Amino acid sequence: MHPLIRNHGDQPRNPNYEKDIVYVTRHNKWVLNSIGIWPAVLKGIGQFLPKIAIGVSNLVLFFTLVQCVLHIIFEQKDPLLRLKILGLTCFSFISLMKYWALTARKSKIEHCIELLYADWKQVEFQRDRKLMLKYGKIGRKLTVYSAVFMYSGGIIYHTIMQYAIGSYVDEFNRTIKLLVYPTYSALYDVQKSPVYELVYIVQCMCGYVFDTVTAGACGLAALFATHACGQIDIVMSRIDDLIDGKFSEENSSLNVRLMEIVQHHIRTLKFSAMVETVLQEVCFLEFVGTTFVICLLEYYCIVDWEQNNKIGLTTYSLLLTSLTFNMFLLCYIGELLIEKSTNVRISCMIDWYRLPAKTVRDLILIIAMSNSPAKISAGRIVDLSLSTFGSVLKTSFAYLNFLRTAVM
Template identity: 55%
Template sequence: MPSAKDEHDSSYRRNIWNVFKLNNWILGLIGIWPVTIRGIGRHAYKIAIAVCNFTFSFALVPCALHIIYDQKDIIIRLKIGGLLIFGFAAMIKYCILAIRRPKIHRCIEYMKSDWWQVTFKSDRKVMLKFAAISRNLTMIGASFMYTAGIIYYLILIPFFFEHKVNNQTVRPLVFPIYSKFHQFQISPIYEIVYAAHCMCGYIIYSVTSGTYGLAALFATHACGQIEIIVSRLEDLLSGESWKQSSKIHQRIAAIVKDHVRVVRFTIVVEEVLQEVCLVEFISSICTICLLEYACIVDWQQDNKFGLATYSLFLVSFCFNLYILCYIGELLMEKSSHIGYICYMINWYQLSPKSTRSLILIIAIGSHPIKISAGGMVDLSLLTFGSVLKTSMAYLSFLRTLVM
């Protein structure tokens, strides 16, 4: 018969696997997710980071040269420009995540420690609920992103962008190449370049999905810890969710300790995500605007397949940005709820000394925890609305300028 310790270990390993598996799958292959490997394998992430950066450069630099020197059609320039902005933004985010990899590992260790220390079934149920929210948001966002990418890379590019120049068939590539590199049409060079572009696309979509997945993972975990603290506050007087031997001042001390731990965790999360969110915030405005413009152009040209693909990209971008802003809003709402609960409990039944101890919790709770874009813009649903409004304003200006 298994002991209580064995059951706890088994439950811990199962929960950790369920919580981290999606992020591990998305970020593990590109070297961002910390993996404990002994021996020479512990340097595998360095090789993955080097390969990914080389792939980014191999695909994006010739594409930028093509737009600058070769392409004269303004509409095609804008369509390719949206792809290029998306790619360079993903490259910058990838470099930031690679630099912040030790802090990502620190956040993961925070989470593992919280899961190891959980003892009450009600606490585990709360943590599993928020882990499921994170998993569902990541799964839906990644599904949209990868589906749009597969359609664009494997169907739209090979079958709809092929054309003839001087009676010679020009086979298309995902990222157009500068004309000076004319050897790419020769087999097997074309197949190798196309495969490298597809690999670059996979990395781009993995970085984008992984960024939102990390934000959802860390923010929802913090929300779960805050909800546990709130439940402790609500039972502060009755002591139903506490050890019966604990006294009021011990309960308050435990609440403050847990609250400080959550605040420290979110500070590290903010350090990991603030530059990534800033890049995402700026690039989303441009990318969403250009995708809207591409949809309008394909609508006018009756290009139904192109319209469907760009619309899927647009929905994917908007949904992923919504995820980022939603979890920022959720974190602010949950963290500000602590101060409210402190006031709403029957604090007047406590001794004056114990009551004074709640003042600090209320004071900290009046400054909700936030995730910001570079410390300049707080991520919230209001921010999401502002991004959409700004992209529409740029779209109106673009249509006036080009059409």
């Protein structure tokens, strides 16, 4: 049993809560455990493993990012290659900032997971469990989609692209082996063995951390947002059942049923507000970084198309698809949460004339609360929705036109 479940004091009402929790959180746990963001489940020395993972990940990211910057500043003179390395450096820097944001919010992430576990533990009716499983399945699928696209693009970049760049013979008749992440030659000679092999392994680890941070952030958003949607559906079903009380506890009064609805709605809104706080920095960095990196990837695709570089075109196209799809998933999750929390007021279209006047007034307050829907924002500047995704694409194309005019 997970410690976060065991430490919760109330007796479980859902006999299947352990199986349900494992079902909805399994993939997020796999992804985030490897970079130390998921709450520790081991005791003793095992509880320090997340801190070790965070330390090693930061060391690997710094090792790669600093060398990219030094290579651009002091060694690389070709404008096109500089531009390509700049895109890689920007993606690396944004990923590092997202990792720091997740690390800084780790305690709040753990609290959100505790609330999620508590909700699953206290599910009382089979109807409510089915609603939560419905959205839990959606969150699980979105997490898998994000991980598959990100890891596929990363693996192809570190294998096919590594093969594509190959090697060349310099003016001193030396065979120069290249790497997907450039290195700074003043620090060490990467051409010597086993230095080359060790640096390549470290760069593969770095790419894994980059992809895991992006997939993990999207997975967390999917897990928390779909859980909130499931709770909102439970609120709506209880509003529909307010008058007759067919699915409520036996002999429960109208006031008791209304009180339970209000308490559940408030708890869901508080959970949604905490989720927005947890994800706002990560989503802001994703919003800004994806817009810029998509623009550069589009430019790389055009250049490789003109140069008939099929391997480079294929690799950059897959990376472009991965980042675009990941941004789409985040915006879709935000749109789903906004739409679902707004629908609470629609569920109040019940036979209200059969209710006492005081209860009708209370329903009006519930409708008023739903006028400010739960959402996921990018730094509290822009709300993530499908219209936001359209804005990201339009902005990236605008930057692309400017870049082509300035460079070509």
